[in-house]
Amino acid sequence: MKGAIRYRGNCRNCGGDFLFIRKLGFICPECKTRPERFYLDLPWAGKRVRIYSDKQGQPLDTYDRARGLQAHINAEIKSHTFDPSRYLKAELSRFYFSAVAQIWLKEKLKEVEQGLKAYSYVKELVAYNDRYFGPFFKDKDIRDIRRYDIDEFKASFPAHLSPKTIKNIFIALKNLFITAHRKEIIERVPSFPEIHVPEYTGWKWIDAETQVKILDVIAEKHRAIFVFLFLHGCRPGEARALKAKDIDFQTGTIRIRRTFSLNKLRETTKQKRQNIIPIHPEFAPYLKEHLKLSLPEAFIFMNPITGKPYNDETLRKIWHRGLKASNLEKSNLRLYDASRHSFASQLVNSSVPLNIVSKLLGHSSLKMTQRYAHESIDTMKIAIQNLSLSSKPTVSGLSLAKK
Numbered sequence: 001m002k003g004a005i006r007y008r009g010n011c012r013n014c015g016g017d018f019l020f021i022r023k024l025g026f027i028c029p030e031c032k033t034r035p036e037r038f039y040l041d042l043p044w045a046g047k048r049v050r051i052y053s054d055k056q057g058q059p060l061d062t063y064d065r066a067r068g069l070q071a072h073i074n075a076e077i078k079s080h081t082f083d084p085s086r087y088l089k090a091e092l093s094r095f096y097f098s099a100v101a102q103i104w105l106k107e108k109l110k111e112v113e114q115g116l117k118a119y120s121y122v123k124e125l126v127a128y129n130d131r132y133f134g135p136f137f138k139d140k141d142i143r144d145i146r147r148y149d150i151d152e153f154k155a156s157f158p159a160h161l162s163p164k165t166i167k168n169i170f171i172a173l174k175n176l177f178i179t180a181h182r183k184e185i186i187e188r189v190p191s192f193p194e195i196h197v198p199e200y201t202g203w204k205w206i207d208a209e210t211q212v213k214i215l216d217v218i219a220e221k222h223r224a225i226f227v228f229l230f231l232h233g234c235r236p237g238e239a240r241a242l243k244a245k246d247i248d249f250q251t252g253t254i255r256i257r258r259t260f261s262l263n264k265l266r267e268t269t270k271q272k273r274q275n276i277i278p279i280h281p282e283f284a285p286y287l288k289e290h291l292k293l294s295l296p297e298a299f300i301f302m303n304p305i306t307g308k309p310y311n312d313e314t315l316r317k318i319w320h321r322g323l324k325a326s327n328l329e330k331s332n333l334r335l336y337d338a339s340r341h342s343f344a345s346q347l348v349n350s351s352v353p354l355n356i357v358s359k360l361l362g363h364s365s366l367k368m369t370q371r372y373a374h375e376s377i378d379t380m381k382i383a384i385q386n387l388s389l390s391s392k393p394t395v396s397g398l399s400l401a402k403k
Contacts, residue, residue, distance in 0.1 A: 001074050003042035003051075005066045007035035012148065025063035037144060038066040040073065044084055051087040057095060059143050097137035097145070100185055101129050104176045115268055118261035128172050132157070142180055147191045154193060167195040204337040205345040210328075211338065217325035222318050224286060225301040225310060229335070231280040233343030233360055236335055240310050241265060245296035247287055252279050256362060263311045275362035344372045 007018055011028040018026040018035055026035050038060040040051040051069070053059045060066040076082035093099060108125055111117040136153050137145070153173075157166060170192055177189045211230050218226055229239055237259040246255045256275040258267050269275065279287065292298050299309045306314075319335045340361070347357045358369035 001070060002077060003040045003070050003073065005063065005070060006039055006041050008037040008039060009035060034063070036061055036146075038063060040066060040070055042073070042084075044082075049084045049087075051084070053087070055086050059141065093139075095141050095143055095185065096139040097142045098134060098139055100142045100180050101133055101176060103183070104179045105129065107179060112264075115266055118259075118266060118270070119264040120261045123262065124168075125172050128169050132169055133173060133176070142177075143186050145177075145190055150190055150192055163195060163197045167197050170195055204331075204333055205342040206333065206338055207342075208346065211342065214322045214326045214328065214338070218318060218322045221304045224290075225315070226319070226322075226335075226339075227286075228283055228301070229339035230343065231283050232277060233340050234275075234277070234362070235259065235270065235340060236315060237261065237312075238269060240299075240301060240312075240315070242300045243296065244291055244293055244298045244300060247279070247291060247300070249279075249284075249288070252284075253277065254279055260309070260312065269362065271362060271364050273362075273364075275359075277360055277362075341372075344369070348372050 007026050010016060011018065011031050011033050013031040013033055014028065016028055016030060019029050020026050026038075027033070037052070040060070042049045042051060051060075051073070054065075054069050054072075058065070060069060073082060073087075105122070105126060108117060108122045112119050112122050132153075136156055137149075140149075150173075154166070154170075157169075161169075174189070174192050177186065180186045181189050208230075215223060215226060215230075225239055229236060232239075232254070234256055238256050240260045241258045242254070242256075243258075246257060248255070253276050256269060256277065258265065259269050260266070287300070291300065301310060302308065303310045303314060316335065319338075320329070323329050323331065323333060344357055344361060347360070348354070354369050354372075355366060357372065358366050361369060363369050
C-alpha cells in the first residue's frame with residue numbers, strides 16, 4: 001500500500017516519542033497516550049505529498065481514520081482518479097484559526113450594519129483578536145484546539161490584565177468557537193476555564209456641589225449637554241443622540257430611544273429598548289428656548305464649532321479640560337462617573353427607592369441598580385442618629401447620659 005502513516009507532535013504528558021505497536025498503532029510506552037493528529041506521507045509525481053485530512057476537511061485524528069484514508073487514496077490511485085490538490089494544505093487554510101476569526105469578525109460587523117450590535121463592541125472584539133487571539137493561535141487548525149490550548153492561552157496573558165478584562169476576552173473567544181460550531185467548521189466547542197471576577201466596589205461619584213464647580217469652568221457654549229447629563233442620568237451616547245422629536249412638552253417627558261456607539265448612530269439603546277424619563281424642571285427652560293420643534297430630526301445638542309452632534313472624543317476633551325481647570329485632574333473622574341453614577345448615587349443618598357432609580361436609569365432589572373445601594377452610607381449615618389439609648393439602663397464602659 002502506497003504512503004506511510006506518520007504522526008504529528010509528541011506525548012503531551014512526558015514529551016516523548018510514540019512507538020508503533022502492531023494492532024495498537026502508535027502509543028506512548030510510558031503514558032499509554034496516543035497521537036492526536038496523523039498525516040499520510042505519499043510519494044507522488046517525483047515529490048512527497050503530505051495529506052492531513054480527507055476531502056471533507058476532517059483531520060486525521062485517529063490511526064484508524066488515517067488507515068482508512070490511506071486505503072481510499074490507494075483505490076483512487078489504482079483507478080487513476082487521485083487528485084492531490086483535493087487534499088493539500090491550500091484547501092485546509094479555511095480551518096486556520098486566523099481565517100475563522102476573520103469570518104467571525106465579518107459576521108459581527110454585519111450585525112452592526114443591521115443595528116444588532118454596537119460598533120464600540122465590535123471594535124473591542126477586533127482589538128482582542130489583534131492583541132491576544134491572533135498572536136497566540138495564529139494559523140493553528142481550529143479543529144485541533146482543546147482545553148489544554150485554552151489554558152496555555154490564559155497563561156500567556158500579561159500580568160497587568162484585570163480579572164474583568166480576562167473574563168471579557170474569554171467570553172469573546174468562546175463566542176468565536178460557538179460561531180465556528182454553528183457553521184459546522186468544528187465538531188464541538190472546547191471547554192473554557194471559569195474566571196472569577198471580584199465584586200467591584202470602587203464606583204466613583206461626586207455631589208452636586210462638585211458638579212457645579214466643574215460646570216462653572218466649562219465654556220458656556222458647551223455647558224448644556226453636561227447640565228443635561230447631570231440632571232437626567234442617561235448615558236453620554238444617548239444624550240448626544242437626542243432629537244427634537246424625543247421631547248414631549250405636553251407630558252413633560254423625554255424618550256431615550258437611540259445612542260451613539262463611539263461616533264456611529266444606532267437606532268436603539270444599549271439595552272435595546274426605549275426608556276421614558278421626566279424632563280427636569282431646571283432644564284425645561286433651555287429646551288423650550290432652543291428646541292426646534294419644526295425640525296423633528298434635528299439633534300438637540302450640537303457642537304457650535306462644527307455644527308454637528310458632539311463626537312465622543314470632543315466631549316471627553318471638553319470634560320478633561322473642565323477637570324483640569326477645577327483642580328480635579330488627578331481624580332481620573334470619567335464623565336460617566338460624574339453624570340450617570342453620580343445621578344444614581346445622589347438619588348440613593350436622598351432616600352429615593354431603588355426601583356424608581358432603576359426606572360430612571362433604564363435598567364432592565366433591579367439587580368443592576370443595587371450596586372448603588374452601598375453609596376447610601378451618608379443617608380444611613382443620618383438615619384441612625386434617630387436611635388437613642390439615653391433613657392435606657394447604662395452598660396458598663398459606656399456613658400449613655402443625655403448631653
